[in-house]
Amino acid sequence: MPVVVGVRFKDSGKIYYFDPGNLDLRTGDPVIVETVRGLELARVAFERREVGDDAIVGELKPVVRRAEDADLARMAELQQYHAEALARCAEKVQEHGLPMKLVKAEYSFDGSRLTFYFTADQRVDFRQLVRDLARTFKTRIELRQIGPRDEAKMLGGIGPCGRILCCASFLPDYARVTIKMAKDQDLPLNPSKISGVCGRLLCCLSYEHEQYLEMRSQLPKRGTWVMTPDGPGEVVGQHVLKQQVLVQLASSGMIETYDIPQITLATEQVAALARARAAEGITPVRPAKTDRGERRMLRDEVDAFEWSDDLNLLEDDGLSFSPPAPVLPSTVESNRDAEQQPAAKSRARRRGGSANKAAPPAAAKAPEKAAPPAAAKAPGKTPTAAAKTSGKTAPPAAAKPPTKLASPEPAATAGSDASKRRRRRRNAGK
Numbered sequence: 001m002p003v004v005v006g007v008r009f010k011d012s013g014k015i016y017y018f019d020p021g022n023l024d025l026r027t028g029d030p031v032i033v034e035t036v037r038g039l040e041l042a043r044v045a046f047e048r049r050e051v052g053d054d055a056i057v058g059e060l061k062p063v064v065r066r067a068e069d070a071d072l073a074r075m076a077e078l079q080q081y082h083a084e085a086l087a088r089c090a091e092k093v094q095e096h097g098l099p100m101k102l103v104k105a106e107y108s109f110d111g112s113r114l115t116f117y118f119t120a121d122q123r124v125d126f127r128q129l130v131r132d133l134a135r136t137f138k139t140r141i142e143l144r145q146i147g148p149r150d151e152a153k154m155l156g157g158i159g160p161c162g163r164i165l166c167c168a169s170f171l172p173d174y175a176r177v178t179i180k181m182a183k184d185q186d187l188p189l190n191p192s193k194i195s196g197v198c199g200r201l202l203c204c205l206s207y208e209h210e211q212y213l214e215m216r217s218q219l220p221k222r223g224t225w226v227m228t229p230d231g232p233g234e235v236v237g238q239h240v241l242k243q244q245v246l247v248q249l250a251s252s253g254m255i256e257t258y259d260i261p262q263i264t265l266a267t268e269q270v271a272a273l274a275r276a277r278a279a280e281g282i283t284p285v286r287p288a289k290t291d292r293g294e295r296r297m298l299r300d301e302v303d304a305f306e307w308s309d310d311l312n313l314l315e316d317d318g319l320s321f322s323p324p325a326p327v328l329p330s331t332v333e334s335n336r337d338a339e340q341q342p343a344a345k346s347r348a349r350r351r352g353g354s355a356n357k358a359a360p361p362a363a364a365k366a367p368e369k370a371a372p373p374a375a376a377k378a379p380g381k382t383p384t385a386a387a388k389t390s391g392k393t394a395p396p397a398a399a400k401p402p403t404k405l406a407s408p409e410p411a412a413t414a415g416s417d418a419s420k421r422r423r424r425r426r427n428a429g430k
Contacts, residue, residue, distance in 0.1 A: 001052060002060060006045040007033060012153065014172045015045045017055070019062045030067035032109070041067055041075055041109045071109075078107040085137065089116055092132050100124050103146065104154050115142040119151055149174050152198035159196055166203050175206040185212050186240065215240050219260065227266045228258050 004017040005025055018033050025031065029044045086105040093100060100120040107114055114137055118124075126143050133141045146154075149167060156168040167174065182194050182205060196202050220226055220235050228247055236255060237246030245263065248255050 001050040002056060003048050003050055004056075004060065005048050005063065007031060007042040007063075008045045009040060009042045012168055012170055012172060016042075017051065017060065019060050020048050021062055023063055023066065025063070025066075030072065032064045032067050032071065034061045034064055037108065038112065039064065039109050041071060075109060078111055082106060085114060086116070088136060089133060092129055092136070096126075096129050096132075098124050098126060098129060100126070100145075103151050111139070113140045113142060115144060117144050117146050117150075117154065119148065120145055148198040149200055152196065157197050160202075161204075165197065171203060175203050177201040177203060177205050181205040181209045184209060184216065186238075212240055215243065219243065219245055220263070226263050227270050228256070229262055229266050230256065 003020065005020040006015040007018055008015055023031075025044050025047060027044055027047060031042055031044060032039055033042050082105045085107075086102055089105065090102050093102065099122070100118045103117040103119060105114065105116050114133075116133075124145070130141050130143060152165060153167040157165050159165050163169075177200070179189070179201070182189060182201070185205070185208070187194055187205075194202055194205065216238070219238050219240065222235055222237070224235050225232055226235060226245070226247060228249070230249055231251050233247035233249040233256075235245050236248050239245070239257070243260050244257050245260070246255055246257055247263075
């Protein structure tokens with residue numbers, strides 16, 4: 001198993017393994033190590049120890065030597081140029097019109113490389129910018145695009161809790177934080193409450209998430225029915241840290257807070273009582289019918305109401321229902337009846353009355369004997385032609401016998417009945 005020491009390049013950075021060789025290193029000692037980018041200044045995070053082969057990623061680089069005071073002074077001198085380099089790079093970015101925001105500039109230990117860190121919403125083509133910066137600073141230039149969490153880690157700051165940001169002080173890796181963690185901890189789903197200075201979810205949401213899940217698993221879920229010292233009820237809320245639940249009682253509807261031991265004890269008592277009654281052969285008593293509300297009672301009365309008598313009032317012996325006719329004076333009723341009779345009936349009544357008075361007995365018999373049955377049998381002859389063949393002129397009353405005989409209703413007037421009776425008496429006398 002290889003022997004390694006852990007070193008950090010930044011105070012809150014990741015720990016990398018290096019081969020200490022024969023050096024006796026202590027935690028916090030500055031060292032010069034060899035990397036793929038050249039020599040770098042770092043600090044020992046933990047002393048030498050043995051690790052498994054699977055923990056080594058890539059080639060194990062050696063620790064060159066301990067850092068001296070001259071190395072630390074050189075590094076401090078290079079840091080003084082960071083602000084100036086960042087300002088000149090910002091001018092170049094503005095000249096090229098690139099959508100990028102510069103965060104930090106950093107020189108390597110030997111000064112052979114200058115790295116600029118920036119943030120952008122999309123990929124940026126900065127090839128021409130790199131050429132201009134290389135001609136300006138006369139060194140190797142690197143541009144690295146980082147995210148909002150890396151920006152907060154480099155710049156540092158104070159979090160909502162009032163302490164230095166975790167990522168800038170001790171957190172080496174960013175934890176995977178989801179909105180479900182905030183829900184499991186009953187936190188308000190307000191972005192301003194659960195997000196940090198970087199605009200992302202707080203990293204500290206992941207610190208106690210497993211403990212919350214473990215404690216919540218011991219509580220009854222929302223919506224379950226439990227037995228309490230005051231009777232059964234439904235769980236409507238939880239206090240995870242206090243190990244309490246909010247229960248809405250079924251008897252009164254009030255919401256009460258109970259500890260888990262209280263609910264467990266009440267459930268055990270009810271179960272013991274049920275087992276004792278079952279052993280004695282006592283069946284559960286059927287609960288009495290509860291008094292229902294006024295609205296339910298009113299609906300039952302409406303359903304049980306007998307509508308047959310009221311419906312019979314609307315029936316009219318199978319005839320269609322029509323509103324009763326208004327009661328009018330006698331004179332008005334006679335006039336309305338006279339207006340409702342067809343005009344053909346009134347004309348026939350007047351003609352019948354005049355024929356009974358002025359026509360001779362022979363003429364009175366003419367409609368019965370000389371009626372146009374011949375004309376009816378000969379469809380090709382008109383009533384006028386039939387009159388010409390007989391050589392006699394037909395009286396006006398006999399000119400329209402079909403109209404009188406084909407009327408839909410018999411004449412019910414007093415004049416027509418009297419004329420019929422007189423004709424019968426004359427015929428009987430002859």
